[in-house]
Amino acid sequence: MKFGSKIAASTATAALAIGGVTLMAAPAQADLITLCSGHGGAVTLPTDLKVPAGASCFLDGTVIQGKVTVEGDANLHVVGGQIDGGVTVSKGGYFDASDTEVAGDVVNTGSYGTYLEKGTSVAGLSAVPAEGADNDGFVFVVGSSASSVDASVGEVYVTDSRLGGVTAEGVEYVDIFDSVVRGDLSVTDAAAGGILADSEVIGDATYTGGNGPVAVGAGAEAGFASSLNYIDGDLTVTGVSGGVYVDNNIVGGDLTTSDNSPTAQVGDNNRVRGGIVTQEVALRALAAEVTAEFEAHEADLEETVEELRAQTIADALEAGPAF
Template sequence: MPRRTVTKLATVSAVVAGSLLVVAPSAHADLVTHCVGTGGAVTVPNDLLVPAGKSCTLTGTTITGNVSVAAGANLVVVGGNVSGEVRVAADGYLDATDTTIGGQVVLAAGGYGAFLRDARTGAVTVRPKGSATIDSFLFVEGSTIAGNVVVGAGEVRLDRNTQVERNVNSTGTYYTDVHDSFVDGTLSVLNSSTGSVVCGSAVRGRATFAGNLGGVQLGPNGTLDSCASGGYWGRDVSISSTTGGVTVDDNIIDGQLALTANDPVAQVAANNRIRGGVTGDQAGATTTSRTARAAAAADREDAGEQRAQARRASAVQEAAAAGVARL
């Protein structure tokens, strides 16, 4: 099993300068503010742009328009408020903590990644990788996403009481994992190259897992990750055409569990409570060794929050060294 890591997340390539400009009118606001450096608790009365290859760190800033993070740029926002949407270009990075984004967040094809912690936003979209050399990531912790989450590339992890108020649709990602979180709509994970893990979470709508190469783990005692409990599923759960193994352990499914064309056949533990019964091929569950589970958990820990924190810390340090931007 390949390690679930973001191999490039620890490196920050942006060089931060200490200036900020107001330039020509845009289609969405009278002016566009260019941010390079650090900014504080002020209001930007128009759109904001982080220029290509630059970094912007904002604390307590209100932006009344939209935000664009250009190619290779970094935006770190703490305690901010964005009235509009945030769009991140190829090789760009967004890091938002304790921040409200009124519109959607869109990570372009080849975008570096997005990290949301204790934030609120509209829909979140990660474009398919395409021919880009960078495979993106979306890490979300303790946040509310008011719209759909649609991801088509990279590493995806929803964690720590994150709530998605509509649907989660994942196609062609490296992996898509949901831990200790809530999905009020449907969950669909298709064609993930290293599989999907759902632990300690609730999914109110139908759940579909199909064509995942690295396996599917619903609940503890699987080979992909270490977790303490299974989850609640409000409708039918379907797992099909999966290689790498399927484990279903300690779940409540208020519907039917359908298992089709999985190789090897799915392992379904006796401790699951499945209201509509199980259809398809299944086998009794086996217990994964504690060592294997611990190793899997360490992979995700390295891949997720620690690496994102390293990038954030580097960006903040460089922006601070550049001085205060004139917002």
């Protein structure tokens, strides 16, 4: 799970065109909006900020003392910034933040996607559908933190991050690697299942309905998943079609697997403090095609973000200074 290194390099290369003058101003006024189409540097904006429909904005070290709106089909990439309000990403829009603090929520409404990396922190992070949107958007969190994640559309991929509770219903998949969830993890009716590997859940972990594969722990696979999951509460996987794999978990509560088709494969390396209620067959090695499917999630999103970031920066630099 090496995601982030190649993308971070593209940011460092492009930062050379950004100015460095800091402007201090009075607190934001609700009726003032700064439009951004182009690039901006280490200034403090005492206003809300909006990226107009179809535009690209690249900000390096910018402080925004209001809220941010990314309009339809617009792109915003922020490096080393601060946003005192929330971020709304509209239909087809893209939000990309590296080493940035967002005090409010990031809300994706039919957006193309949001990518957070390198210590970025946000409050709530959500993805909801919008009428007429493609609704295949993504929420991608790498080495960052969010107080909660709530998604009802698209792809959810998290690695090396710290989250509050995670709730996902009707999404494409939820993949969580090498992360801590300080709350419940609930995945319902995911079209392509998901994986929980090398992670800690300080609450219950529940997978209900939808298609698989669903892999919780899933056995130690060289270069893929190498350590235990720790789940403080109950682990429940029910009503999943397409394959369920459960192994290498420490469960503080009950372990329940039932009504899955095919029957869940449950390994011998689960340590369960509570009761065990399972319909199971012995765990075979996690099939190569299953690991390949999870690995393809990462590879596809990495490629998408690399292209989006490069295009956003190029378009913003071509547009010239934003303010």
